[in-house]
Amino acid sequence: MEDKAKYTVLILDDEPNVLTSLNALLDSETDYNVLAFASSQEALEAIQTHEIDLAIVDYLMPGDLNGIDFLLTLKQKQPFSIRMILTAYADKENVIKAINEVGLFKYLEKPWNNADLLETIREGLEKRALLKQLAEIQILDVNEMKR
């Protein structure tokens, strides 16, 4: 890993308990800068002003912009972000839609295994570092990433 500033990880889940658990996990086991939100609205505001390295989002956010649509917005705004879904729903149709439309890095089911989740995030951030490098030396075109 390069000696850069800390990675920023965004977590979005309308269940406060899950948010607390994830926050505590990342806080105690990693040095990532964690932005935690219980509503898509707040999260949308955050992605206007913060560079997000990796986002972990629940699929369903009742009464709110749902997880997939949030990730689509994130993809448009920050095409090099790593996008993940962590959800209790396991609906195959939406999994396929998610993976295809959103360009999902991983789709994980609840309950998750702490060690596996941390490893997946690490992998995601490695990919993120690589993507950024390639973009900097202009091998990757930003508009390609937005599609």
Next chain:
Amino acid sequence: MTKLKSRTAEQMTNHVEKTPLEELAHLVEKHKDEASQEIPVPQQLIERILTAAHETDEHLQRAQKQLMQSEKMATLGQMMAGIAHEINTPVASINSNIGLFTRSFEKIRMLMDSKKMLKEDRQNRQMMRIITTLEKLNHVNTTACSRIVQISRSLRDFTRVDEMELRETDLHEALESALVLAHHEIKRRIEVIREYGDIPKCPCCPNQLSGVFLNLIINASHAIEGKGKIFIKTFKDEDAIKIQVTDTGKGIPPEHLEKIFGVFTTKPPGKGTGLGLLICQQIIEKYNGKIEVESEVGVGSTFTITLPTQPKSGQN
């Protein structure tokens, strides 16, 4: 042991040349030009018509019950999927937190160990004792929580509506899944002995087969009063795969053996609907397989499922 082969629908209908209704129609046709409004119908024919009508009635009743049961199961399936989901969310938090507790206790221990001289301090010894107790309890929590996760996963897999498709299935996994769900009926009382053979994967819908296995295992557990054993044996037999569930239960008397694949139950009201084996048979027959039973009163029963290694159909 009385051996009874399961029957196909065709074999169950024994045909005479003309059905009673056809004969009646024939009579009507014969006498239609006569002036009198009455037709002589032989007593025997009337009796046959009544029997046929009665049988039709029974068939209809059975079909209606089946439909109701299927509808009930569909609703139950939906409910269970919803419940599994509801459980998964809080369990996710608990499961994650338990992992963090374990890590935190490790860190505390390390911190305390690093200050060796403080070990002499009475308060620190007390603290270490408390930490040790907490670690033990957390270990129990870890085991208990992973049990919940296991059950929730089995439930979720079992009720996944979007996976009624054919898949190369490891039948042993399907059996294990069924055993997880049957655990409550079995634990403590019944010993499960597995004799898993070397069998190929089978193209089928794993949920359906798991359901059939679950039914057989639960029946076996109900047949055993008090303590007993259930043997689950799988093996390859030429072009087919055989799965046998044997119990040391009370057995099925020969006069009942005929009926168990119909609408029939010896269980008290409220326990079982008598339709389980019928539905199991239909599922297995869809895969061009069969279910057979052997039983001896006082000794036990063996249900044998035979599945061709290349079932042709299976789609619901």
